[in-house]
Amino acid sequence: MGIALKSRVAAPQLPSQMACGDNQTGTNLPPRAGSLNGVIVPEQPGKNAIEVRGVRKVFGTGENQVAALDTVSVSIRENEFFTLLGPSGCGKTTLLRLIAGFDFPSAGEILLHGQDIAPLPPFKRPVNTVFQSYALFPHMTVAQNIGFGLEMLGRPKAEIEARVAQMLKLVKMEALKARRTSQISGGQQQRVALARALAPQPKVLLLDEPLSALDYKLRKEMQIELKRLQHETGITFIFVTHDQEEALTMSDRIAVMSAGRILQVGTPRDIYDRPAERFVADFIGETNFLAGTVISKKPGVATVKFANNATIAAGYPEGFEPSGEVTLVVRPEHADLTPDPVKGTIAGTLSNIVYFGTDTHYHVKLDGGENFIVRHQNSRSNPVIYETGTKVGIQFEEDAARVLKD
Amino acid sequence: MTTAALSPVTLSKAASFEAQAVKTSARRNRLLSLPALIIIGIFGVLPLIIICVYSFLAAAPYGGVQWQFSTDAYLNFLFQRDIFDDTLQFTPDFLIIYLRSFLFAVVTTIVCLLLGFPTAYFMATRPPAQRNWWVLLITIPFWSNLLVRTLAIMFIIRDEGLINNALLALGVIDKPITMLYTNFAIQLGLLYAFLPFMVLPLYSSLEKLDFRLIEAAYDLYATRQKVLWRVIIPLSKPGIIAGCLLVFIPALGAYVTPLILGGGVHLMIGDLIAQQFGSGRNWPLGCAQALILMAAVLVALYFYVRNTSGKVQHG
Numbered sequence: 001m002g003i004a005l006k007s008r009v010a011a012p013q014l015p016s017q018m019a020c021g022d023n024q025t026g027t028n029l030p031p032r033a034g035s036l037n038g039v040i041v042p043e044q045p046g047k048n049a050i051e052v053r054g055v056r057k058v059f060g061t062g063e064n065q066v067a068a069l070d071t072v073s074v075s076i077r078e079n080e081f082f083t084l085l086g087p088s089g090c091g092k093t094t095l096l097r098l099i100a101g102f103d104f105p106s107a108g109e110i111l112l113h114g115q116d117i118a119p120l121p122p123f124k125r126p127v128n129t130v131f132q133s134y135a136l137f138p139h140m141t142v143a144q145n146i147g148f149g150l151e152m153l154g155r156p157k158a159e160i161e162a163r164v165a166q167m168l169k170l171v172k173m174e175a176l177k178a179r180r181t182s183q184i185s186g187g188q189q190q191r192v193a194l195a196r197a198l199a200p201q202p203k204v205l206l207l208d209e210p211l212s213a214l215d216y217k218l219r220k221e222m223q224i225e226l227k228r229l230q231h232e233t234g235i236t237f238i239f240v241t242h243d244q245e246e247a248l249t250m251s252d253r254i255a256v257m258s259a260g261r262i263l264q265v266g267t268p269r270d271i272y273d274r275p276a277e278r279f280v281a282d283f284i285g286e287t288n289f290l291a292g293t294v295i296s297k298k299p300g301v302a303t304v305k306f307a308n309n310a311t312i313a314a315g316y317p318e319g320f321e322p323s324g325e326v327t328l329v330v331r332p333e334h335a336d337l338t339p340d341p342v343k344g345t346i347a348g349t350l351s352n353i354v355y356f357g358t359d360t361h362y363h364v365k366l367d368g369g370e371n372f373i374v375r376h377q378n379s380r381s382n383p384v385i386y387e388t389g390t391k392v393g394i395q396f397e398e399d400a401a402r403v404l405k406d
Numbered sequence: 407m408t409t410a411a412l413s414p415v416t417l418s419k420a421a422s423f424e425a426q427a428v429k430t431s432a433r434r435n436r437l438l439s440l441p442a443l444i445i446i447g448i449f450g451v452l453p454l455i456i457i458c459v460y461s462f463l464a465a466a467p468y469g470g471v472q473w474q475f476s477t478d479a480y481l482n483f484l485f486q487r488d489i490f491d492d493t494l495q496f497t498p499d500f501l502i503i504y505l506r507s508f509l510f511a512v513v514t515t516i517v518c519l520l521l522g523f524p525t526a527y528f529m530a531t532r533p534p535a536q537r538n539w540w541v542l543l544i545t546i547p548f549w550s551n552l553l554v555r556t557l558a559i560m561f562i563i564r565d566e567g568l569i570n571n572a573l574l575a576l577g578v579i580d581k582p583i584t585m586l587y588t589n590f591a592i593q594l595g596l597l598y599a600f601l602p603f604m605v606l607p608l609y610s611s612l613e614k615l616d617f618r619l620i621e622a623a624y625d626l627y628a629t630r631q632k633v634l635w636r637v638i639i640p641l642s643k644p645g646i647i648a649g650c651l652l653v654f655i656p657a658l659g660a661y662v663t664p665l666i667l668g669g670g671v672h673l674m675i676g677d678l679i680a681q682q683f684g685s686g687r688n689w690p691l692g693c694a695q696a697l698i699l700m701a702a703v704l705v706a707l708y709f710y711v712r713n714t715s716g717k718v719q720h721g
Contacts, residue, residue, distance in 0.1 A: 102621050122624040135622035139640045148636075149626035200627065 049236040055108030070260040086257035128197035136181040143177040149200035167195040314401035332375035334400035344393020461693035479694035511658040518604040526608035587669030595663035611645020
C-alpha cells in the first residue's frame with residue numbers, strides 16, 4: 001500500500017510535464033493542437049486512444065496470399081493497459097506493426113484519437129514501440145538511446161537532457177547512462193528500451209512481447225515495473241504476448257486472437273470466467289471439457305444433462321443458442337472432490353495426484369472415459385487425504401460450468 | 407595486381423578474428439600463423455628491405471645499382487642536378503604526378519563509395535537466398551584479367567569505339583568525342599576496376615546490420631534521411647573503412663589502368679616507378695619513389711583511422 005501511495009505522489013509532475021514539449025512556461029496550458037514537427041497531435045482527444053476498424057492485412061500475392069489479419073475491429077481506451085493475446089501466428093504482432101506503421105493495412109482504418117493514421121509513416125505517428133529484441137542502437141550510449149526520439153523531434157538540447165535524466169530515474173538506470181548498450185544486461189537493456197520509447201511521450205506505447213527474453217524472476221519483476229510505469233505515465237499501453245498468465249496479471253483488458261481474428265475482448269476476469277469460445281477457454285488457463293445434452297434453456301442459463309443423468313445449470317455467452325449435444329467447460333479450481341462417489345454430480349477414479357506446493361492437481365478418469373482435473377488449494381487444515389485408484393465424486397461450484405461454441 | 411591478394415573479407419573480418427585470438431591459446435595461434443608469416447617474411451619484408459637498401463645506392467648506367475652510398479635518389483625526387491654547375495634545382499614534376507595520383511585515388515574512392523553504398527544496401531536487403539547470387543554477379547569481373555578488361559574499356563571509349571560509333575550513327579555528334587588517353591579515361595578505368603572492392607566489404611557490413619534498428623529509428627521519429635545518417639552509416643562504418651582502404655591504396659598505386667587508358671601521357675605513380683626500372687634505368691630512384699609512396703600512404707592511413715576508429719567501438 002505504501003509503495004502504491006508513494007508512486008501516486010511522485011506521479012503527477014510526470015504526465016503534466018510529459019504532456020507537451022513547449023509547455024515550459026510553468027502555466028499549465030493544455031497541449032497545443034496541430035502539428036508538432038510533423039507529428040500529429042490530436043485536436044480533441046476522444047475516449048478511445050486507438051480504434052481499429054475493419055482492418056485486413058494480406059501478405060503475399062496470387063495463390064500464396066495469406067490473410068494475417070482477417071477484418072479486425074477493436075477499440076482501445078485511453079490510459080488502458082490493453083493486451084493482444086494469442087498463440088504465435090495469430091496476427092497479434094501484425095496488428096501491432098500496423099498501429100506502429102511498419103506495415104500498412106490492406107483494408108480498413110486505424111484511428112488515433114479519431115484521426116486515421118493508417119497511411120502515415122512511423123515517424124509521423126505519436127506512437128512508440130518497445131521491441132521484442134529491444135533494438136537498442138549499439139553505437140550509442142544508454143543516454144543517447146533514450147534521447148534519440150526527442151533529438152529526432154528537434155527538441156532543444158536542455159529539454160532532451162532533462163527528459164533523459166527523468167527517464168533514467170524512472171527506469172532506475174541513472175548509474176549506467178554512459179554505458180554502451182552492449183555493456184549492460186538483458187534486464188537493463190529492457191529498461192532502456194522502455195525509457196527510450198517513453199521519452200518522446202507517445203500517445204500510445206506498443207510493447208511487442210518485451211518480456212519474453214527475460215528469465216522467470218526478472219520477468220515477474222518487469223511485469224510489476226511495467227504496471228507501475230503505465231500508472232505513472234498515464235500512457236495507453238498496447239501489449240502483445242503469448243503468455244496468458246502475463247496477460248491476466250497485467251492487463252486492464254485483453255483481446256484474445258486466433259488465426260487473424262479477435263475472438264473475445266474483455267477484462268481478465270471476463271476472459272477467464274466467461275470465455276466466449278472454446279478456443280479462448282482452452283488457451284487461457286487449464287480447462288476441463290465435458291460432453292452433455294441440453295434439456296432445457298432459460299435466457300443465459302441452460303440445463304445440461306450428463307451421461308449418468310445428473311444435471312447441471314450452465315451459463316452460455318450472448319449470441320449463442322446451445323442445443324442438443326454440447327461441450328461444457330469447467331475450470332479445475334471450480335470443482336471439488338468428495339470421497340463418496342454418490343455425492344458427486346459425476347464420478348470417476350483418481351488416476352494421478354500432482355503436488356504443486358501451493359495446490360494439488362487431482363486427475364480423475366471419469367466413468368464416461370473423459371479425463372477431469374480438480375485443483376485443490378493446499379491448506380494446513382486439509383482433512384481428506386486421497387489415494388490414486390480410489391473412486392471419487394466430483395462436485396461443482398455454482399456457475400462453474402459453461403456451454404461454449406466449439 | 408597486388409590487390410588480388412587482399413581479399414575484402416580478410417580486412418572486414420580482421421577485427422573479429424582479433425577478438426577470437428585473445429580467447430584461444432596464444433601458442434597454438436602462433437603456430438597457425440607460421441606459414442603466413444614465412445610467406446610475408448620472404449616475399450613481403452625481404453623485398454622491402456632490398457628496396458630500402460637500393461634506394462640509398464647509386465644507379466648503374468644500364469640499370470641495377472652500384473654498391474656505393476648515395477642519397478641522390480631522394481634528392482632527385484624533388485630536385486634536379488644541373489649538368490654544368492652541379493647545383494640543385496627544384497623540379498616539382500614527380501610531386502605533381504604524386505598529387506595527381508592522390509587526386510585520382512581520392513575521386514575513385516569517393517565515387518566508388520557513392521555508387522557502391524546503394525548497391526551494397528540493395529544486395530543486403532534482398533531475401534537471403536538471392537543475396538549469394540548478387541555477390542556472385544559482383545565478383546564476375548574478377549573471373550577475367552584486369553588487363554583484358556581494361557583493353558575492353560579502351561575499345562569501348564576510343565574514337566572509333568562503341569560509344570562514339572553509336573553516337574555518330576544516331577547523329578548526336580558530328581565528330582568523335584576524344585575519351586581515350588584522357589584523365590577521364592583513367593578515372594573511368596579506376597572506378598571500373600575498384601568498384602567491387604568497395605561493394606563487397608560494404609555488403610558484408612550491411613548484411614550484418616540489424617534491420618530492426620532501422621524500424622526502431624523510424625519509430626522514434628527519424629526521417630529516412632536521418633535513419634541513413636544516424637543509424638545505417640554509423641553501423642556500417644567498419645565496411646566503409648575497409649572499402650575505402652581497399653579502393654584508395656591500390657588505386658593510388660594503379661599501374662595497368664593509367665598505362666593503357668592514359669596512353670603513357672597522363673602518368674600515375676605506378677607508371678612512374680615502373681619507368682625507373684625500365685626506360686629510366688634508375689633503380690634507386692624507383693625504390694625511393696616506392697618508399698615515398700608507402701610513407702605517404704601510411705601517414706594518410708594514420709590520420710584516416712585515427713579520425714574514424716574512435717567512433718566505431720562496437721562489434
